[in-house]
Structures are given as C-alpha cells and as structure tokens.
Amino acid sequence: MSAAVVDPQQGMAGKCVVRNLSRTGAQLHCREDxxxxxxxxxxxxxxxxLRYCTVIWKDGRVMGTDFAAERAIRAAEEEARKIRKRMTLHRSDKPRGMFWQAES
Structure with missing residues (x-):
C-alpha cells in the first residue's frame, strides 16, 4: 500500500510503499529521490x-519504523492496569465521600 511521509519541520517529504504494517510499526520502501x-x-x-514514526533501522531505501504514540499508549494502559490492581476503593464514614488508598 502507498503512504505519504510528512516531515514535521518541512512538510511533505514524499511517497513510499508500506510493507509489514502492524499496530506498532512498519517497513517502508522509499523512492530514491x-x-x-x-x-x-x-x-x-x-x-x-497520521502515525507518528521514528526510524529504528535503515538499509538503503528500506527502513523500519516504530509508531511512537502506539507504544506510549500501550505503556500508559499497562501502568494504569498495574495501579488499579494495587489500589482498593475505600468508603469513608466522613462526609468527604470516597477516596483511593493503596493496599499494604
């Protein structure tokens, strides 16, 4: 499949062919120009x-990219799961209502 590369500083950089597209990255084949x-x-x-990419390897006009935002989202979701697992919801008898407290 075809894709456009957009440089954050310069704008449109060109077109490339996407290979091995996954949730976390892709292999790109770019024209020589x-x-x-x-x-x-x-x-x-x-x-x-748009997918925010960082190049993790290059071999001539072929490169592997990492979708940085996808990895950051997955890491944040995993950290939130760990925190929820360690936390217990306690109800206070005081009028302040509910609060979170870490388990010992």
Whole structure:
C-alpha cells in the first residue's frame, strides 16, 4: 500500500510503499529521490489518522519504523492496569465521600 511521509519541520517529504504494517510499526520502501527524516508523520492511503514514526533501522531505501504514540499508549494502559490492581476503593464514614488508598 502507498503512504505519504510528512516531515514535521518541512512538510511533505514524499511517497513510499508500506510493507509489514502492524499496530506498532512498519517497513517502508522509499523512492530514491525521497529524503527521509528520522522522525516524521506517516499517512497511509485510505486511513484518516497520521502515525507518528521514528526510524529504528535503515538499509538503503528500506527502513523500519516504530509508531511512537502506539507504544506510549500501550505503556500508559499497562501502568494504569498495574495501579488499579494495587489500589482498593475505600468508603469513608466522613462526609468527604470516597477516596483511593493503596493496599499494604
């Protein structure tokens, strides 16, 4: 599938072909005339959202990218799960209502 590479500083950098697209990254094949930044936005044809990418490896015009935002979201969700697991909801008899307290 085709995609557009958008440099955050310069705007449109060019087109590339997306291979091995996953939730966390992709392999891109770029034309020789495309100057690829190390950090960029990727707009995959047919998708509404841009993906924030960092290049993790390059071999000529082929590169592997990491979708930084996806990893950050997954890490935050995992941390929230750990915190919820350690926390217990306690009700206070005082009029202040409810509060969270860590289990001992």
């Amino acid at each position: 495309v100057v690829m930044p190390d950090i960029f936005w990727l707009r995959v044809d047919g998708e509404a959202n």
